[in-house]
């Protein structure tokens with residue numbers, strides 16, 4: 001069965017539009033600030049798509065562009081301005097950043113209460129501690145959890161194997177799955193005999209940036225396969241980290257590339273901007289819902 005991230009994101013958009021309208025009728029205008037430093041071609045596309053989606057759902061978005069040679073101090077000054085601006089509910093800095101800028105210093109400068117990407121150490125700490133508070137979480141992992149729940153993939157007791165342990169996807173997603181009582185194995189570039197581990201996964205999540213790394217033989221029959229990769233094949237086509245033509249014959253459920261995880265990331269960003277504007281994350285001791 002195909003897990004249709006694109007279709008699901010469209011359904012979610014409709015409900016976000018309704019909630020944004022309700023919020024606006026209460027006098028609150030949800031506002032998202034998106035900061036892009038430099039001219040990375042992929043980042044320019046993702047940022048353009050974020051503004052398009054924001055417009056579609058009625059969220060006001062600020063399109064802040066800064067040149068490639070922006071200094072860390074200049075970027076910090078913009079973040080501090082946005083932190084102080086009460087009309088802005090969510091702030092994100094598109095990653096990756098140019099080399100002269102320390103990514104972690106930038107992420108830490110965003111107020112945790114406006115951290116719509118869920119990357120700040122405060123919010124990640126809450127996630128890894130399985131805190132009872134409500135807090136924003138990284139959008140790609142949350143979008144994947146929404147897909148798993150929507151397609152009724154059992155999590156409790158399932159063996160979830162992460163291939164790739166990035167701060168944006170692998171690590172936080174492993175924590176979310178652990179918080180839902182899955183048995184989580186992280187694998188990475190130093191893992192020995194990776195295939196013997198992936199073959200035991202009930203849920204296999206692949207986020208490595210290596211085109212077609214995972215073949216049919218690496219997958220347990222009937223497993224759910226989530227492909228976070230966005231790579232180019234020799235002909236320049238967009239492909240995933242999973243060899244889809246092989247995997248689809250073995251997997252029980254599988255996400256396509258494109259049209260799987262990517263669209264859910266952007267819709268989840270809108271969902272979290274809305275929730276920040278609603279004040280959901282300022283209510284303490286409210287159990288985090290991943291839906």
Ligand SMILES: Nc1nc2c(c(=O)[nH]1)N[C@@H](CN(C=O)c1ccc(C(=O)N[C@@H](CCC(=O)O)C(=O)O)cc1)CN2
Pocket residue numbers: 045046092093094095096117139140168230238257258259260261262263264265266
């Ligand atoms: N500040 C952030 N930076 C980055 C994040 C993030 O969540 N926050 N994630 C990625 C990039 N990203 C969002 O920013 C992103 C990547 C891809 C897609 C997407 O919709 N992909 C489509 C294909 C698009 C294409 O044709 O190229 C798909 O998979 O169908 C959305 C968001 C790194 N940086």
